[in-house]
Amino acid sequence: MEKAPVDAEMIQLLTPEGKRVEHPDYPLEITSEDLRGLYRDMALTRRFDTEATALQRQGELGLWASLLGQEAAQIGSGRATRQEDYIFPCYREHGVAWTRGIDPLQLMGLYRGSSNGGWDPNENNFHLYTLVIGPPLLHATGYAMGVMRDGADMAVLSYFGDGASSQGDVAEAFTFATVNNAPVVFFCQNNQYAISTPTRRQTQHPISRRSAGWGFPGVRVDGNDVLACLAVTRYALDRARRGEGPMLIEAFTYRMAPHATSDDPTRYRDEAERAAWQRKDPIERLHRYLTESGQADEAFFDAVADEGEKLAHHVREGVRAMPDPPLTDLFDHVYAEEHAVVEEERAEFLAFQASLEAENPGGTTRYR
Incomplete structure (x- = not known):
């Protein structure tokens, strides 16, 4: 196993070429079964996400916000949680929802207009989607302050994007979290664009550095590396449960699809940029590692693909059967x-x- 540079700013445990590396601060012991499970999670999430996009194009959904390219950030961080932990998503965290046992149909009911939420957040400790960016961090911080006062052995995880990092709600959440030493982890999926506004128009430094102004740690992780996202998020949640306060994680990734199905990304980004990120595909790099290390064979990958088609059928038929609300x-x-x-x-x-x-x-x- 190779050694990653100790002073590397971005934490990485699996390179784009599918090579396993180590990091001194974020060790990860993981079984072959768990590795295959992470691959399955990402592949199935991508499959139902792709199906949802097709359903929207067919007029079956009013809108869909794809997570294409962000599977590693979501699956890695979602699988780092314990069942008793509580999660506050934004509106694109379909992979995290998958790790919490939420049926994709429940997500699509919201985007079809058949429901105002679709699931009981207390059943899976996964809050309802919030379509306004920024507020989930305030909700998470308040919940974490309550957890701390209750003395519960749990942590809170909240998601936001690079665009939300410019919102005042985020700064307010950071303030309340740090002065109360709340057991909350802020997970930023920096997918490079807040709709059409590139990250460079919002900040000249990594988003992960912003936490320093509030006095709590921040770290940038390779958001297309499911192992790094798992290890770093697990570390941050454990730290929060020990009473060491909040932590910020910036998952440096890329939104391969439009911001939502109403968006045309060709108007503000070029294909060369997208192609460069395509070579860092999170699913493909884990596929390479599993294959080259002999921890999965073609029979396994074929079985996952077959399961994906069954899931797509479940989603397709389920969405079409949803009644229109009064x-x-x-x-x-x-x-x-x-x-x-x-x-x-x-x-x-x-x-x-x-x-x-x-x-x-x-x-x-x-x-x-």
């Missing part, structure tokens, strides 16, 4: 009590709906 649900639960303006808007909508049905008697009126 459109008047838009007006429910806006306020705790009845509100005159909302009721007026509901009446106007019902009148509009009736006019469409009158124009198309016996037909089906859809709003997509």
Whole structure:
């Protein structure tokens, strides 16, 4: 096993060429079974993510935010948690959801508009998605402060992106976390673009260095290296449980897909950049390592591919079978009590709906 440079700024345990290296601060002992499990997690997550994108293009989902290229960051960090730990995602953490036992269909119900969340966060200690960037860190910090006061043996993990790092909510979360010594880990997936704004327009230094201003450690990890993400996140969570306070992890990765299915990335990034990152593909590098080290054979990879097709079928049929929610649900639960303006808007909508049905008697009126 090769030695990685001790002074390397970015933590790496598996090179893009599929070579295993060591790091003195983040050792990782892992079995062949666990390695194969990580590969399976990433491959299946990519498969249902790809299927969701296709379903959106077919009009079955209103929107989809793909994680393509970020599988290692999400699977590695997700598998570093214990069941009792609590996770606060943003809106792209489909791989983390997978590690917590969330059915991908529950994620897609939100993007189809069939539900406002889709799962009970207390069943899996995985909070509902938050489509506004930044606030999950505040939620996580508050939860971690409660955990600390309860004396619970657990940690809290919160996700955000490079774009969210410029939000005031993130700075506020850092402040509350450090002055309260809260057991929370902040995991930034720096995928290089906040929609169309490149990271260089937001900072001239690694995001991981920002924690120094608040007095807690930060580290940059190769976000396409599932082993490094696993080892560093496990270290940070263990540290939090020991009462040593917050830590920031910047997973340096790349969003291979558009920001969401409404985005056209060709307008702000060139293909050469994407091709360079393609050579660092997180799944391919683990495939190489497993193959060259003799820890997996073609039968294993074929079995995972077959399982992926079954999962895609499950997702495809499940999404198409989801009922459309009553459109008047838009007006429910806006306020705790009845509100005159909302009721007026509901009446106007019902009148509009009736006019469409009158124009198309016996037909089906859809709003997509």
